[in-house]
Amino acid sequence: MTSVLYRAAEEARLAPSILNTQPWRWEVRGEVLELYCDPARQLEHLDPHGRLMILSCGAALHHARVALAAAGYEPVVERWPDPSQPGLLARIRDCRPRPAGRESLLAYDSIRRRRTDRRPFAGGVRVPAAEVARLAAVAEAEHVRLYPIERADIVYLRYAVRGADTVGAHDEGIADDLRRWTHRGADTGDGVPLGTVVAPVLRPVGVRDFGLGDSAALEPGSGDDRSAEYVVLATDRDEPGDWLTAGEATSAVWLAAISEGLAVSPMSNVVEIPGARVLVRSLLHPPGEPQLVLRLGVAQGHEPPPASPRRTGPEVVDTE
Ligand SMILES: Cc1cc2nc3c(=O)[nH]c(=O)nc-3n(C[C@H](O)[C@H](O)[C@H](O)COP(=O)(O)O)c2cc1C
Incomplete structure (x- = not known):
């Protein structure tokens, strides 16, 4: 299970974040995966309350959930599990085997293809x-x-x-x-x-x-x-x-x-x-x-924008 949790945290590196600050840190401890925010990466002036830092961590948490579901696991997710540790945002534990559904496989496939695309949309084709x-x-x-x-x-x-x-x-x-x-x-x-x-x-x-x-x-x-x-x-x-x-x-x-x-x-x-x-x-x-x-x-069918960089697995995921 430890390696499945590690891989989920690694996949979560691809999540979007404010100015690509990637303000998260993961810890794998046996069969438990913990998500922490990293206040050193909080934007002091643009995000003084940490709203966008925590929103970004939420996106990473969902990416990890998708990766686990696609790998065939349904976890228990506790949000803010320990009031004495305000930086600990979520604890993922008790992963039970569960066959991956179509939706989670589609979402998993989208993790690699997702980009922020800021280009203006062309033509009159509206989103239905x-x-x-x-x-x-x-x-x-x-x-x-x-x-x-x-x-x-x-x-x-x-x-x-x-x-x-x-x-x-x-x-x-x-x-x-x-x-x-x-x-x-x-x-x-x-x-x-x-x-x-x-x-x-x-x-x-x-x-x-x-x-x-x-x-x-x-x-x-x-x-x-x-x-x-x-x-x-x-x-x-x-x-x-x-x-x-x-x-x-x-x-x-x-x-x-x-x-x-x-x-x-x-x-x-x-x-x-x-x-x-x-x-x-x-x-x-x-x-x-x-x-x-x-x-x-x-999307107009043209090449997606270039991928933004990400830190490496060992930089964001700690293991025991
Ligand atoms: C909470 C949050 C706020 C964001 N705000 C903006 C924004 O105001 N303008 C913008 O162009 N991109 C915004 N982004 C997109 C990020 O800049 C982008 O996710 C990051 O640079 C990584 O690029 P990627 O999404 O292509 O992987 C935001 C992303 C998140 C998660």
């Missing part, structure tokens, strides 16, 4: 409403609500993003966080590479401005992004436990979207900046606490 409803059901199964943004409300999302970008651009600390994680050394195995950031282009709702200007190297292609769909993942409350759950749902929705041939990029600046967050919250009926916005579109 039935697909959005299916993704909402996937989120619901993870105890998170998925709200599609109405076409008429997209303008408010645009304002929220613009406001968040303006605040970010004038905040030296946030600009520092962005600079640091977009200019990592060649061998750190983390950070956002220039080749995955799309060159600036006019679109209805901007994607995060990484402050890279023309050095952002990914060709945007011919799309104008008018067919993009925006969904908000939201929880009832806004506590660290909700952030972890929202991260698990982010991974579940994203992997399901990939297996349906969709492309995805998250937009978290609108939840990082309090004013933008209030505006996004006002779009949610029934009310909810926004945790992350996802931009979805039909």
